[in-house]
Amino acid sequence: MLSAKSLFQEILDNDESFALFCSIAASGESQGGWENARIAALVPEAQRELAPKITRHGADEDKHGRIFNALMRKRGLKPVPVPPETDYTMLLENKGIGLAHGRLKRDEPLTVPDIVTYLAHSRVTEQRASEQMDLLRKHFADHPDLGRAVRMISNDEDNHLAYCHEELLRLAYAGHGRAIQRTLRACALAEIRVYRDVSLAVMAHMGRILGWPGPKAAVLAAGIHAVYAYERLGGWRRMVSLRTPDRRNALGGPATPEPEFA
């Protein structure tokens, strides 16, 4: 039977597919870490109380990158090159979503609208990260090699999502509501397409590595298209809503270290 759990189990059981999975994940996490560190360094004076939270956000993502690399190392595997068509972060940037790397490399303070762009991009992508890690946590929380990593990253992604809700609501009350809604909508509609394309690309690579027969690959591709259809028809709205999170000030302290993975 094809299920999320059996698929992931297959990817996990093969060294080559596991290295590709971890390499893609590690690369996305460390790009996120770099972006957040730059944004923290360029926060405008008017939003300076955000800076430590953005730094913490970046430190968490860097930590996730190190964890995925450590999972490979533990199995004696080396990171493999990330195929460009599976590079979610880069593809989103190419669609003009979030703050461009070129902009972040310049030593020029960001503006409050830039902060809205950053938080809206994070609101949408952290929703995805949080849902994906939740799925992994559901099936692999007790896995002997992966369990701790999955539980830790999943908890962090839930914190990131809570933080985005809280800070966007604060900015909405401060009068940026329309800009926030407009940016969130554009981010979500672009993200669901990029997510579909990346999912198809990742599955194609995994299928080649694991020797999936044509019908199995076809069923998986149909599933990915069905998810996109659902998201395009209205599922995307879950990525743009804002509500006060149960976890308040989720990024208010320093990052929790990952001694067991280092």
Ligand SMILES: [Fe+2]
């Ligand atoms: Fe992360």
Ligand SMILES: [Fe+2]
């Ligand atoms: Fe995150």
